[in-house]
Amino acid sequence: MGDLSDPATLISPEERKTIYIGAFVHSKSLEELDICEKGAIGVDERGRIVFIEREDSHVESAIKKHADWADAAIVTIKDKGFFFPGFIDTHIHAPQHGNAGIVSKSTLLDWLNTYTFPLEASLSDLAKARRVYTRCVSRTLSHGTTTAAYYATIDVAATNLLADICLQKGQRAFIGRVCMDSELSPEWYRDESSADTIRKSKEVVEYVKKVDAGKGIVAPIITPRFAPSCHHDTMCELAKIQKEHDILAQTHISENAGEIQLVKELFPESRHYTDVYDTAGLLNSKMILAHAVHLTEDEKILIKKRDAKIAHCPVSNSALTSGTAPVRDLLNRGITVGLGTDVSGGYSPSILEMIRHTILVSRHRSFEDGEGAKLATEEALYLATRGGAKVVGLEDRIGGFEVGMDWDAQMITLNTVSEDGEEGLENPVDVFGWESWEDRIGKWAYNGDDRNTAAVWVKGRLVHQRKSYGL
Amino acid sequence: MGDLSDPATLISPEERKTIYIGAFVHSKSLEELDICEKGAIGVDERGRIVFIEREDSHVESAIKKHADWADAAIVTIKDKGFFFPGFIDTHIHAPQHGNAGIVSKSTLLDWLNTYTFPLEASLSDLAKARRVYTRCVSRTLSHGTTTAAYYATIDVAATNLLADICLQKGQRAFIGRVCMDSELSPEWYRDESSADTIRKSKEVVEYVKKVDAGKGIVAPIITPRFAPSCHHDTMCELAKIQKEHDILAQTHISENAGEIQLVKELFPESRHYTDVYDTAGLLNSKMILAHAVHLTEDEKILIKKRDAKIAHCPVSNSALTSGTAPVRDLLNRGITVGLGTDVSGGYSPSILEMIRHTILVSRHRSFEDGEGAKLATEEALYLATRGGAKVVGLEDRIGGFEVGMDWDAQMITLNTVSEDGEEGLENPVDVFGWESWEDRIGKWAYNGDDRNTAAVWVKGRLVHQRKSYGL
Numbered sequence: 001m002g003d004l005s006d007p008a009t010l011i012s013p014e015e016r017k018t019i020y021i022g023a024f025v026h027s028k029s030l031e032e033l034d035i036c037e038k039g040a041i042g043v044d045e046r047g048r049i050v051f052i053e054r055e056d057s058h059v060e061s062a063i064k065k066h067a068d069w070a071d072a073a074i075v076t077i078k079d080k081g082f083f084f085p086g087f088i089d090t091h092i093h094a095p096q097h098g099n100a101g102i103v104s105k106s107t108l109l110d111w112l113n114t115y116t117f118p119l120e121a122s123l124s125d126l127a128k129a130r131r132v133y134t135r136c137v138s139r140t141l142s143h144g145t146t147t148a149a150y151y152a153t154i155d156v157a158a159t160n161l162l163a164d165i166c167l168q169k170g171q172r173a174f175i176g177r178v179c180m181d182s183e184l185s186p187e188w189y190r191d192e193s194s195a196d197t198i199r200k201s202k203e204v205v206e207y208v209k210k211v212d213a214g215k216g217i218v219a220p221i222i223t224p225r226f227a228p229s230c231h232h233d234t235m236c237e238l239a240k241i242q243k244e245h246d247i248l249a250q251t252h253i254s255e256n257a258g259e260i261q262l263v264k265e266l267f268p269e270s271r272h273y274t275d276v277y278d279t280a281g282l283l284n285s286k287m288i289l290a291h292a293v294h295l296t297e298d299e300k301i302l303i304k305k306r307d308a309k310i311a312h313c314p315v316s317n318s319a320l321t322s323g324t325a326p327v328r329d330l331l332n333r334g335i336t337v338g339l340g341t342d343v344s345g346g347y348s349p350s351i352l353e354m355i356r357h358t359i360l361v362s363r364h365r366s367f368e369d370g371e372g373a374k375l376a377t378e379e380a381l382y383l384a385t386r387g388g389a390k391v392v393g394l395e396d397r398i399g400g401f402e403v404g405m406d407w408d409a410q411m412i413t414l415n416t417v418s419e420d421g422e423e424g425l426e427n428p429v430d431v432f433g434w435e436s437w438e439d440r441i442g443k444w445a446y447n448g449d450d451r452n453t454a455a456v457w458v459k460g461r462l463v464h465q466r467k468s469y470g471l
Numbered sequence: 472m473g474d475l476s477d478p479a480t481l482i483s484p485e486e487r488k489t490i491y492i493g494a495f496v497h498s499k500s501l502e503e504l505d506i507c508e509k510g511a512i513g514v515d516e517r518g519r520i521v522f523i524e525r526e527d528s529h530v531e532s533a534i535k536k537h538a539d540w541a542d543a544a545i546v547t548i549k550d551k552g553f554f555f556p557g558f559i560d561t562h563i564h565a566p567q568h569g570n571a572g573i574v575s576k577s578t579l580l581d582w583l584n585t586y587t588f589p590l591e592a593s594l595s596d597l598a599k600a601r602r603v604y605t606r607c608v609s610r611t612l613s614h615g616t617t618t619a620a621y622y623a624t625i626d627v628a629a630t631n632l633l634a635d636i637c638l639q640k641g642q643r644a645f646i647g648r649v650c651m652d653s654e655l656s657p658e659w660y661r662d663e664s665s666a667d668t669i670r671k672s673k674e675v676v677e678y679v680k681k682v683d684a685g686k687g688i689v690a691p692i693i694t695p696r697f698a699p700s701c702h703h704d705t706m707c708e709l710a711k712i713q714k715e716h717d718i719l720a721q722t723h724i725s726e727n728a729g730e731i732q733l734v735k736e737l738f739p740e741s742r743h744y745t746d747v748y749d750t751a752g753l754l755n756s757k758m759i760l761a762h763a764v765h766l767t768e769d770e771k772i773l774i775k776k777r778d779a780k781i782a783h784c785p786v787s788n789s790a791l792t793s794g795t796a797p798v799r800d801l802l803n804r805g806i807t808v809g810l811g812t813d814v815s816g817g818y819s820p821s822i823l824e825m826i827r828h829t830i831l832v833s834r835h836r837s838f839e840d841g842e843g844a845k846l847a848t849e850e851a852l853y854l855a856t857r858g859g860a861k862v863v864g865l866e867d868r869i870g871g872f873e874v875g876m877d878w879d880a881q882m883i884t885l886n887t888v889s890e891d892g893e894e895g896l897e898n899p900v901d902v903f904g905w906e907s908w909e910d911r912i913g914k915w916a917y918n919g920d921d922r923n924t925a926a927v928w929v930k931g932r933l934v935h936q937r938k939s940y941g942l
Contacts, residue, residue: 097901098901098903098905100901100914100917100918101900101901101910101913101914101915101916101917101918102906102910102913102914102917103830103848103913103917105845105847130891130892131888131890131891131892131903132892132903133892134891134892134893135888135892135893135901138892138893138896139896139901142896315831318831318834318835319830319831319834321834321837321838321845323838324835324838347827347917347918348917348918356818357831359574359790360786360789360790360828363789363790363792364789364795364835366792367792367794367795374576374792376576377574417602417606419602420601420602420605421601421602421603421604421605421606421609422605422606422609425609425610425613425921425938426938428920428921429572430568430569430571430572430606430610432569432602432603434569435573439572439573442572442573442574443571443572443573444572445572446571446572446573446574446818446819447571447572447818447819449899449920450896450899467896467897
């Protein structure tokens with residue numbers, strides 16, 4: 001038997017069965033958390049959850065029931081913490097991690113030309129791309145993001161490099177080469193032609209599938225940047241590639257007034273923004289639409305009908321003055337919603353931060369729509385895990401702890417404030433000891449950060465552990 | 472000569488002149504930062520800034536110009552960081568630090584009865600009060616809060632204890648015993664009578680003045696909780712105490728619709744909420760009004776006329792669904808505004824977090840009021856420092872770096888991401904090296920936290936340094 005302090009466990013955790021002992025918390029439904037104060041979760045060599053014992057956290061009892069687990073590694077929860085499902089970032093621009101925290105005084109379209117495109121273009125330098133992408137993946141893993149839907153750049157080699165880095169670091173990722181063949185994009189940062197877009201997209205799809213080699217860690221995702229970046233015919237071709245390979249697609253929709261007006265002018269024959277994607281064959285159940293702030297009634301009905309998914313990006317929507325997305329309305333219609341950081345329209349790489357902002361933004365929305373628009377902490381935690389899993393089509397594999405699902409998880413630690421009140425300021429969450437489980441989870445959700453994420457696993461593999469944390 | 476790694480400097484920094492070497496940043500005006508890339512600031516034994524050299528950061532040059540500073544201690548900026556003025560929290564409930572991160576599903580009035588009052592009442596246990604207050608002061612210092620306007624509880628001994636703790640830890644603080652003599656407050660948590668309120672308030676005023684003994688670290692502040700907590704006559708008496716001692720006062724105003732309605736019912740003879748304080752003699756230039764979300768035109772005019780100050784609490788206003796305060800409008804009228812965490816209506820003890828939320832909330836306000844309502848990063852940094860200083864009447868002493876002002880400052884450190892992108896995840900801000908000074912400050916403002924605050928000084932005394940930081 002070993003534990004996390006055993007280096008052998010760290011090096012090749014996939015090769016060993018592991019029992020995770022201690023409290024675990026995950027979403028039972030949109031409104032309700034399942035809090036198990038004493039659990040034992042058995043994860044096999046492939047990273048699959050094989051058993052969940054809820055009544056007794058003692059290793060001996062778990063092993064007695066599961067006789068062939070006697071040689072399993074043991075990972076015990078530390079510091080009165082709990083295991084929580086890994087977060088799913090349904091919308092993030094990996095190259096823009098280099099700009100995270102630079103917030104424009106302007107809005108979307110200016111922002112793209114001033115900050116976004118120049119940085120993305122510069123990442124055709126593979127050394128620079130490696131530095132920024134490595135940082136982005138390490139940083140998001142440290143915040144507990146076990147799955148990310150990435151936009152890379154238009155560059156094939158740099159996009160393939162992002163896949164390599166995710167694979168090496170073990171972050172589950174959808175890798176999207178950004179498609180931009182419209183003359184509206186700057187001459188120095190766009191594909192040469194529609195044919196060029198299609199050829200390069202296919203190259204990346206094939207490369208990512210090849211390097212993943214069935215491991216199920218990285219997958220390609222078709223990524224027309226947004227309607228103003230692509231010709232209609234190009235989008236039609238991209239939809240064909242998506243269908244042929246049966247893979248996800250992602251794009252932006254209805255983020256900002258100026259952008260909506262631009263789409264109207266560029267696609268006069270379309271009924272609305274959503275219709276642009278629909279007529280191209282891209283509005284389907286494997287499409288992730290980021291933002292969806294200003295959708296009309298017709299558009300919401302169509303999105304629900306096609307079962308397309310929504311990535312809600314609260315920080316970006318506020319920071320770029322885009323608007324206040326009607327998340328409750330979308331949920332009430334049965335539309336699937338997950339959370340996205342939208343780095344660097346959003347400044348933070350942390351989905352925990354998105355949880356807080358989802359809640360706060362929903363309160364701002366309630367000033368218009370009434371009390372019903374407010375989202376509770378439990379609901380935001382659901383969107384960050386189960387919701388995100390549905391958005392990326394992996395609800396049977398990730399987002400919660402169920403037998404048969406993968407161990408994509410984070411160990412959350414919460415120290416207790418010392419009696420003299422002085423010690424342990426390194427942990428940002430102040431738990432005094434009198435809190436209920438719900439209150440402790442709330443304190444983590446509102447004041448926690450990467451310091452509370454002591455360890456992160458994807459498919460049973462340890463992919464991050466906090467430095468200076470004595471695991 | 473010594474530096475910060477010299478223990479002697481740490482133990483009694485006040486007794487030694489110190490030269491702070493390196494970049495410094497502070498607000499020149501609401502719209503503009505003063506960024507000095509190479510500075511030398513001389514601080515005397517009393518913690519007063521005596522000289523500021525802008526052209527050359529070399530110690531030798533500074534000393535050559537200031538011959539009598541040859542034996543001064545030297546503190547050099549680390550990690551390409553900068554000195555920044557300490558933050559001023561113009562509205563924080565010290566006891567409620569125990570509840571920070573527990574966010575109500577409800578609104579203000581329910582919240583008070585369910586969470587706030589029971590915790591406050593329990594702090595008549597001085598051991599518990601010591602633990603929570605010590606934590607609150609240590610925690611806020613670690614976030615760079617060098618000055619705080621505190622609400623304590625109704626308990627005299629516990630309130631005096633808060634003054635002792637601030638004095639011992641060196642945080643500049645206004646200490647308010649909370650006045651609540653209205654029968655609307657719970658029987659188990661209110662003053663016995665108006666006379667009791669006045670007597671206890673005087674006791675605390677006298678105690679705090681006595682323990683400060685002219686050091687200028689702690690001062691009393693008259694604190695009628697809010698209009699529904701106090702009888703009119705009691706507020707009139709409190710105004711007399713304020714005038715007699717020439718001290719600050721603080722209260723809440725126009726936070727939430729239910730509260731505004733309640734005030735209307737309780738004070739039918741008043742023209743509006745602001746008038747309740749005005750007729751009691753409390754609306755004056757030394758009054759800090761927290762929230763001010765829903766003020767009418769008349770009220771804004773009256774507040775400007777009386778020169779009362781506003782504590783803007785963006786996280787609390789969103790979290791409790793109170794509303795979106797019209798900060799730009801208040802500023803345009805010439806009303807003085809600072810930032811407040813309002814722990815625990817606001818979940819975060821960090822003014823840096825309030826800076827971000829001030830900006831985001833202003834964008835939400837702009838959806839109603841137009842572009843002009845948006846606040847820039849520079850403006851929010853101003854409100855957190857110079858603005859806060861004006862709110863607490865110390866604009867000649869703190870909030871910026873000027874000769875004659877006190878050294879209330881923080882050392883902000885920003886590591887550069889390593890070439891391989893792997894190292895230094897402990898620092899939450901990713902600086903790659905290509906950023907302008909403005910962009911680096913932005914990255915800190917949006918993604919920074921207490922890990923970037925390596926050291927904090929009040930009146931030249933080192934009051935916090937980051938653990939594990941090799942000063």
